[in-house]
Amino acid sequence: MSGVFLVIEGPNGVGKSTAAVLLAKQFRDRRIRVHLTTEPSATPLGRMIRASESQLSGRALALAIAADRCAHVEREIIPALNSGKVVISDRFVQSSLVLQRLDRMELPEIWQYNRFVPSPDLSFYLEDDPNTITARLKERQRLSRLERTGSPTTELDLYEEAYRFLGRRRWRQAKIDCRGLAPDEVVSAMINRIELLGLLANVR
Ligand SMILES: Nc1ncnc2c1ncn2[C@@H]1O[C@H](COP(=O)(O)OP(=O)(O)O)[C@@H](O)[C@H]1O
Numbered sequence: 001m002s003g004v005f006l007v008i009e010g011p012n013g014v015g016k017s018t019a020a021v022l023l024a025k026q027f028r029d030r031r032i033r034v035h036l037t038t039e040p041s042a043t044p045l046g047r048m049i050r051a052s053e054s055q056l057s058g059r060a061l062a063l064a065i066a067a068d069r070c071a072h073v074e075r076e077i078i079p080a081l082n083s084g085k086v087v088i089s090d091r092f093v094q095s096s097l098v099l100q101r102l103d104r105m106e107l108p109e110i111w112q113y114n115r116f117v118p119s120p121d122l123s124f125y126l127e128d129d130p131n132t133i134t135a136r137l138k139e140r141q142r143l144s145r146l147e148r149t150g151s152p153t154t155e156l157d158l159y160e161e162a163y164r165f166l167g168r169r170r171w172r173q174a175k176i177d178c179r180g181l182a183p184d185e186v187v188s189a190m191i192n193r194i195e196l197l198g199l200l201a202n203v204r
């Protein structure tokens, strides 16, 4: 694989999708080819998972998400990496280590279901002040079942645990403290980490 696999993680409302779009734009401005994607994926299975949140929960949801992730990796992420693109995924394994726990699943079982996917070249974990995130979520028209189950404080606590769990498994990750940062400053911090690690050497 000659591309670079980047993941953006963090609690609902922290700014993942905003950062993903801006990061993709920065790469495209530098004539680097990008594949921007999200989980659940934009496939029929991913759409079914989004539409089934009142019927799917706990273990069934954890397995469905893991199945969607495997297909996403095999059919979309690996082909894009093989063609030399930078892949940016808005959510990946760390999301399951947090969201499935809100649904009463435990870390070792969730991890088992996710053992078939490759670790990213770098997984960013965006964190911010829980009050800032709460204020942003108040402006959302509709929250998903799991968004209503958790709270920014609970999600941040679970994200921190997942970050340590993945760190013990040598997952390549970088925490970005977004407190007081505008979206373009968050993205600059991400690009600094990417350049520090020399991740773009093969895609230029
Ligand atoms: N760094 C930031 N500073 C201020 N507002 C932000 C920032 N990043 C995102 N936002 C705003 O916060 C809201 C949630 O951002 P979004 O990217 O949708 O979060 P997520 O994908 O993590 O749920 C949006 O209204 C977005 O414009």
Ligand SMILES: Cc1cn([C@H]2C[C@H](O)[C@@H](COP(=O)(O)OP(=O)(O)O)O2)c(=O)[nH]c1=O
Pocket: 039, 040, 049, 050, 053, 061, 065, 091, 092, 093, 095, 096, 097, 099, 100, 144, 145, 146, 147
């Ligand atoms: C990526 C992911 C999503 N989900 C669930 C949470 C939500 O109910 C649903 C949609 O994810 P979400 O990130 O809320 O999607 P969006 O904000 O783009 O609408 O999928 C998991 O349970 N585990 C995961 O690992």
